[in-house]
Amino acid sequence: MTRKSPELILMSILERVADFPPVVSNIVRHSDLATLTFAALKFRVPWDLFLNDVYKDYITVAGDAMHPMTPDLAQGGCSSLEDAIVLARHIGILFALTGKIDSSALKGYAKERRGRAAILITMSYLSGWVEQGRSAWLKLPFRLG
Ligand SMILES: Cc1cc2nc3c(=O)[nH]c(=O)nc-3n(C[C@H](O)[C@H](O)[C@H](O)COP(=O)(O)OP(=O)(O)OC[C@H]3O[C@@H](n4cnc5c(N)ncnc54)[C@H](O)[C@@H]3O)c2cc1C
Known part of the structure; x- marks a missing residue:
């Protein structure tokens, strides 16, 4: 996954929650930019x-x-x-x-x-x-x- 600036992460999350009730996008909009990072999900194959x-x-x-x-x-x-x-x-x-x-x-x-x-x-x-x-x-x- 490419590194993204916190502003880009915020914009991309806002796009994804666009259909949610406004309270959700409000919470996202007020996120502390210093805490925003994208991290790939880790997964261990069961076998x-x-x-x-x-x-x-x-x-x-x-x-x-x-x-x-x-x-x-x-x-x-x-x-x-x-x-x-x-x-x-x-x-x-x-x-x-x-x-x-x-x-x-x-x-x-x-x-x-x-x-x-x-x-x-x-x-x-x-x-x-x-x-x-x-x-x-x-x-x-x-x-x-
Ligand atoms: C957004 C989100 C929502 C989640 N919701 C749920 C949920 O509803 N229910 C649920 O059951 N699970 C949930 N999980 C999963 C859950 O948080 C993790 O599975 C759980 O925290 C794993 O616990 P852990 O002790 O194995 O690892 P962690 O909680 O990751 O603890 C590992 C610790 O080791 C420290 N550490 C790492 N490297 C070193 C090092 N070299 N030296 C010293 N310390 C180090 C880290 O800083 C961290 O404190 C969620 C996870 C996320 C991200």
């Missing part, structure tokens, strides 16, 4: 979670670093919190049982989170794909979900 490492020795990743996804289900932050809880549980149980921590806690964490993250990445992507101009019939299951 990469199974084909590549999620942890190594005593190091692992969580949140967006592990499973960047499109924003269409608003689950990036929620699933980051889930990661934290699951990771803490695996470390806590291992420590309670053995009095030490080793990479088997990270192995358990990775095993538990891979599938869930892959499903969320896939569903978010599909939801966005359907919402962007597909037929009302295709959109229906996502609305009901």
Whole structure:
């Protein structure tokens, strides 16, 4: 994506919200220019979670670093919190049982989170794909979900 000046970003957002109620464009118009940047969406293909490492020795990743996804289900932050809880549980149980921590806690964490993250990445992507101009019939299951 090319770098754009904040003024150009503001104009381009205003064009996109032109059909929204005036309160929306008013909020955009009053944005602090110093805070405006465009950033490309990050996305990890779901199968990469199974084909590549999620942890190594005593190091692992969580949140967006592990499973960047499109924003269409608003689950990036929620699933980051889930990661934290699951990771803490695996470390806590291992420590309670053995009095030490080793990479088997990270192995358990990775095993538990891979599938869930892959499903969320896939569903978010599909939801966005359907919402962007597909037929009302295709959109229906996502609305009901
Ligand atoms: C506009 C928007 C709306 C969103 N809405 C939702 C929503 O409704 N629901 C939802 O669940 N999710 C939502 N998300 C996604 C959610 O914000 C992210 O998935 C979540 O913040 C990821 O958490 P994280 O801790 O993995 O990463 P981050 O929140 O990005 O935290 C990473 C931190 O690491 C710091 N950092 C980076 N590099 C370094 C470095 N080298 N050294 C030290 N620190 C460093 C960063 O400054 C940052 O503070 C939204 C995201 C955006 C952008």
